[in-house]
Amino acid sequence: MIINNVRMVLRDDVVHGSLEIRQGVIHHISDSLSRHPGALDGEDALLLPGLVELHTDNLDKCFTPRPGVAWPAMAAMRHHDAVIIASGITTVFDAIAVGDVRDGGHRLSTLRHLIDTVIASQQAQANRADHFIHLRCELPHKDTLGLFEQLANFPLVSLVSLMDHSPGQRQFASREKYYQYYKGKYQLNDTQMTAFEQEQLAGSLRWSQPNRAAIVQLCRAKKLTMASHDDAAFEHVEQTYQQGGSIAEFPTTEAAAKAAQQFGMRVLMGAPNVVCGGSHSGNVAAHHLAALGCLDILSSDYYPASLLESAFIMHEDERNSLNLAQAVALVSHNPAAALGLHDRGCIEEGRRADLLLVERHPSRLELKRVWRRGIRVY
Structure with missing residues (x-):
């Protein structure tokens, strides 16, 4: 042709x-x-x-379009794949949460159902995009390590991110933003929100560090690419780098992004951050990091259609000096190279x-x- x-x-x-x-x-x-x-x-x-997407939550939304609704697996996968390809994404790492922050997290049966469907649809060549699996490990949960140990051996698992969404640090350094986000997400009243916050703080104190150490050891043994998540300080980035991480997902401050660059890690920011002009959590703006030369990859995160649009916004933003080729590399060459996909x-x-x-x-x-x-x- x-x-x-x-x-x-x-x-x-x-x-x-x-x-x-x-x-x-x-x-x-x-x-x-x-x-x-x-x-x-x-x-x-x-x-x-073709765009390369390293972190999208869209799969889970298609399987569970409303609380308590479990959509038929292959139909949900077809819809997810259609949304991805209609967004210009030809390679996607479907992010699956291991150890959710509420209601005991996802059970193994639920997670296996998601992963089995991705694998089956890939093996049947039913997908229009090329799908891989990204395990998002919520460290402050008691079940996270056990789930990860069983899921990490599955085919297509290629990327692991380590995260802690407990209040008062990283993404939610602002307690006000934390309350605003989770009260709205789970429809909690003030009393319920206070109990939820205390539960997350206790989980972080008890489980974050031992889970991190064990998962890092497994990732290094299996040669899985590791990413940190929502780094806010030099120490956060340094810890991930020393443990073998190569990607800093959604750093929340300029200092963390500069630290990642100093250590040779790739800085990934959200395309919705670009489209909306800044972070919904009040953290550092992607265009600011781009202007500093501290941005390598964009990810659609929760809105697949944002990825293509973000590249053009970055190019046309006078605050940056990115030509079109450099802006497009943020959503294509750079993420592919970060995962060793040198054929695309x-x-x-x-x-x-x-x-x-x-x-x-x-x-x-x-x-x-x-x-x-x-x-x-x-």
């Missing part, structure tokens, strides 16, 4: 020309137009590499033909087509 008359966003430049695909791989890139009569006319649209993430000869055809209008983005391994999937 030849895609003609497109502005290709390469690693370092934007080149107008054509691209040839053979057997799912980018075979040739040309800075001139093709004269082949069967070439697809891209009509001067932008051709981007950029438009380059020999790489997978995971591609997006995008038109940028004055007030909106239009995702016209998506290909994965050269096959049109959207």
Whole structure:
């Protein structure tokens, strides 16, 4: 297949020309137009590499659209996959929470159900995007380690993040923001919220450090990529680095992001932070870190459609100095490289033909087509 008359966003430049695909791989890139009569006319649209998403909670929302509602597994997976591919994401790490912060966390049967469905749909080649599994380990929970020990051996588990959402630190250094978030999320009154807070503080004190030490040891033995989560201080980042972590997810302060950069870790921030102009928790803004040169990866987190839009916002934001190629790398090449996926993430000869055809209008983005391994999937 030849895609003609497109502005290709390469690693370092934007080149107008054509691209040839053979057997799912980018075979040739040309800075001139093709004269082949069967070439697809891209009509001067932008051709981007498929997006790579390292941390999205969208899967869980599709399986449990409302409290107490368990959607049929494969139907939920189809919907999740459709949302992902319609957002321009061709490679996704589905984030699954191990040890939730409420109601005893997810039981093993529930978590296995989610993971089994991802694996089964991948093996059946039923998905349009390429799915991996990201285990989000909530350290202050008594069941987290036992669950992780049983889940870490599953196929597709490739990324592990270590987190502690207890109040007064990291993401919720502001108690006001903590109350606002969890009272709204779980519909708690003041008395219930106070009890919930005390329970989370006690869990953190009892379980966070021993769970962290044991999970880190298992990750290193299994050679799983590790990420910290919501680092707020130099000490948080230093601990993760010394334990073998390579990604700092959603650092909450400039100091933590600079520390991650100092240690050679990749800094990941939320695309919703970019789209909304800042953090909903009152923490550091992604555009501020970008202006400092302390941003490597963007993740859609809780809103898949934000990922593609965030790249263009970052490029067009006058506070940053990112050209379009650098902005697109935040959502494609950089996350792929962070997980060792060197066969994708950029438009380059020999790489997978995971591609997006995008038109940028004055007030909106239009995702016209998506290909994965050269096959049109959207």
